[in-house]
Each structure stands twice: as structure tokens, then as C-alpha cells.
Amino acid sequence: MANSLIKTLVNLKGNPRVCVFTEPLWGLSMNLCLPYASVYMLALGLRDAQVGFIATVYMLSQMVFAFMAGPIIDKMGRRLSTAIFDFTAFCIPCIIWWNASNFWFFFVAAIFNGVMKITQISWACLLVEDAVTEQIPHIYSMVTIFSQFCAFFAPISSILVSKLTLVPAVKILYINAFVLMTAKILTLYLLSTETRFGRIRMEETRGKSILHLSAGYRSVIKLIFKSRGTVFAMVILLLTGIVAMINSTFWQVIVSKKLLIPDPLLPLFPIIKSFLSMFFLLFIMPGISKRMSSDSGDRLKIPLLAGILCYIAGQTLLINVPVHGAATYILLCVSLVFDGFGFGALGALSESLIAINVNPAERARIMSLLHVMVTAAMAPFGWIGGILSEISKNLPFILNLILLTSGLLFTIFYYTAAKKTR
Numbered sequence: 001m002a003n004s005l006i007k008t009l010v011n012l013k014g015n016p017r018v019c020v021f022t023e024p025l026w027g028l029s030m031n032l033c034l035p036y037a038s039v040y041m042l043a044l045g046l047r048d049a050q051v052g053f054i055a056t057v058y059m060l061s062q063m064v065f066a067f068m069a070g071p072i073i074d075k076m077g078r079r080l081s082t083a084i085f086d087f088t089a090f091c092i093p094c095i096i097w098w099n100a101s102n103f104w105f106f107f108v109a110a111i112f113n114g115v116m117k118i119t120q121i122s123w124a125c126l127l128v129e130d131a132v133t134e135q136i137p138h139i140y141s142m143v144t145i146f147s148q149f150c151a152f153f154a155p156i157s158s159i160l161v162s163k164l165t166l167v168p169a170v171k172i173l174y175i176n177a178f179v180l181m182t183a184k185i186l187t188l189y190l191l192s193t194e195t196r197f198g199r200i201r202m203e204e205t206r207g208k209s210i211l212h213l214s215a216g217y218r219s220v221i222k223l224i225f226k227s228r229g230t231v232f233a234m235v236i237l238l239l240t241g242i243v244a245m246i247n248s249t250f251w252q253v254i255v256s257k258k259l260l261i262p263d264p265l266l267p268l269f270p271i272i273k274s275f276l277s278m279f280f281l282l283f284i285m286p287g288i289s290k291r292m293s294s295d296s297g298d299r300l301k302i303p304l305l306a307g308i309l310c311y312i313a314g315q316t317l318l319i320n321v322p323v324h325g326a327a328t329y330i331l332l333c334v335s336l337v338f339d340g341f342g343f344g345a346l347g348a349l350s351e352s353l354i355a356i357n358v359n360p361a362e363r364a365r366i367m368s369l370l371h372v373m374v375t376a377a378m379a380p381f382g383w384i385g386g387i388l389s390e391i392s393k394n395l396p397f398i399l400n401l402i403l404l405t406s407g408l409l410f411t412i413f414y415y416t417a418a419k420k421t422r
Helices: 002-011 014-043 048-076 078-098 103-113 116-128 133-164 166-191 196-204 210-214 217-226 228-258 263-283 285-291 301-319 326-357 360-378 380-391 395-421
Strands: none
Touching: 002 133, 014 048, 014 078, 014 116, 014 133, 014 166, 014 228, 014 263, 048 078, 048 103, 048 116, 048 196, 048 210, 048 228, 048 360, 048 380, 078 103, 078 116, 078 166, 116 133, 116 196, 116 326, 116 360, 133 166, 133 263, 133 326, 217 228, 217 360, 228 263, 228 301, 228 326, 228 360, 228 380, 228 395, 263 326, 301 326, 301 395, 360 380, 380 395
């Protein structure tokens, strides 16, 4: 089943090819830092609640920039927007994180980092607008595989931390991230071209202000809520985003502070999750993509339900891992097995659902507004997670279980209603 994925990879041309093949540079830069982001903040004197609050500031910043993203991308074009706002959202924060010494450095970096909502949308447009619709699930699978493959370089982080201790090692990783992200931005800009829809929207918005274009969101809202598929995709994207945010912020905290795993070992566990996500995307996702060409209205029902159930199993195991002994490492690895499949399924499917269901002529503004609504709903959960973590390291993941169970029920309801409508 992986043959169709490899065939798509070989046959990619133009913007999709450049976007996919430069993605490893993102993984080799930012992914090496992520396993230490939260414990780095704690090591510099922040409390759990402050770490959670930084996550909320980051989400609020994303919400503001997501609102402006559609008009900005339409006026500037997909290609230029991606270059400028990639640098603003990742390279500038890397310098701030490298020089950080207290809460306010992370506060300011979170605001800059929130600009990534603009580049997330412009990059997605650059990735899929010139692609064949049937290729989109494969393309997102390859993007995820390339970014996850970079986790196999995590031992570099582990060696640095063991040799230099946590804070000096993470500072080096942030400098590395700055250099590689700059290289990625320049390569992508020089080798890409403006998309067909991008050129159309640049011409249509010529001479119009950002405020004038933002006023047109009323019609975009109608387009969103007229489509059941778009609304469903938005809910799945929201739940996936909240769970991923809580995991990325507090997984290191529960593993380090409750389970007492040594800091040098922290990057090694995500390798398991990354490997399993890659396995899912290489050997299972191609079969899912093949089914997407059929006429069955519930073609994604089983993959989505399976992904949610795997995530539920992984989070349940995580909060029940004992603190001492070999069982700590064994059960932690088993929890990552389920998390890896859940992450692979929901990550790829939620993005594919959005890309497939939105109106291509209004892709930038629809995705912009979708991300505003999703980010606004996600924003409080970083702060809530921080408060819960100070009470008990398990509570953020119990919250995840509640959200995932809600997603499971909503998915069943959606497909049941869709079947009755047909």
C-alpha cells in the first residue's frame, strides 16, 4: 500500500514538490527543540501555570493573525507571505528563546510565534492549490512523514543535554533552528512560484485595503456553515489541535516531574511516536486515500474512529504509568504506541478534510476564518492545562480524554446523520 505514496512522491512537481522536500529542514530545526520546550521554561524559573499561560498567549496571538491572514495572503501572494511570515514566526522567536532568562522573553516570543498562523495558511495554499485533489491525502502524509522522520535525530539533543546540561544545550538547539529555518525559507522562496489561485486573488485584491477585504468575511462565514463537511472538519481540527497542544506542552512535564525520567532521555521517547506515525502514514494511510475516491459517504469514518480510540488508549495508559521500576519505561512506550497511531491518523485526516472541503476560489479567506474560530476555541486550554498541571500532573491528560470522547461521539453522530440524509 505504500507504493501509491511513493509513486506520488516521485511524480510530484512544482510547488507541492518544493514544499514537501524542504519540510525536513523544519523537522531538523524546530522538532529538536520541542521535546525540551516546557522543561526549558521550568529550568529558567517559570511555574507550571506560567508555562500554560504562555501557551494561551501563543494561541491568542495565532487567533489575531489568523483573522488577518486571508486578506494578507491574497494581497501579497502565497509565496511571499510564506517567506516573510516564516521568518517572523520562527526565526525571530528562536533568537528570543536562545537569549531567554525570564517569563517576559517567552511572552514576547509567543506573540511572534503566533504569526505562524499566516504562514501556516499561505504554506498550505502553496502546497495544495496546484496539486491534483486525489493527491492531497498523500501529500499531507508525506509532509508528516518527513517532519516525523527528523525525530530520529533526537539523540543529538540527548547527547548535548547529557554533556552540557539542559539550559546550555537547548540554547544551542535554538541557534541551530534559526540557521536551518532560514535556509528552508530561502530555498522554498527561490524554487517555488505563485499558485494559479494566488495570482487570481492578487489581481482581484489589487488596490483594496486589508480592512476592506476583512469586511467580506460575512459571505465567507456563510460558505463555511453551508457545508456540513467543512463544519465537521473544523470540529475535528479543533479537538485534534487542543489535544496536540496539551500533549506538546505537558507531556514533558508529566514525564520529567511525575515519572522522574532523566532529562537526557526525554527526546528518545518521541522517536517511538514518530516511527509509529510514519508506519501509519506509509502503510495504512494509502489504503485510506484509495477509499477516498469511492462514493461511500462514510469512507473516513473507520479511520477517524480508530485514530480517536488509539489516542484515548494512549492517554489512559499515560496517566496510569507507575513512577518507579522497569514498568515505567515499558508502559510509557506502550502509551506512545497508541499515541503514535492516534497522532498519525488525526493529524493527516484533519488537514486533508479541511483541504478537500473548502471552496478553492476562497481557500485563503475560508482557511483564515476557520483558523480564527479554531484558535479562539483552543486559546484558553493552555492556561487551563497549566492550572490543572499544578494540581496534578495527570489532570491535563484527563481533560484530553474528555475531549477525545466528545470527538468520538461527534464523529459517530455526524456519519449517522449523513447516512440518514443520503
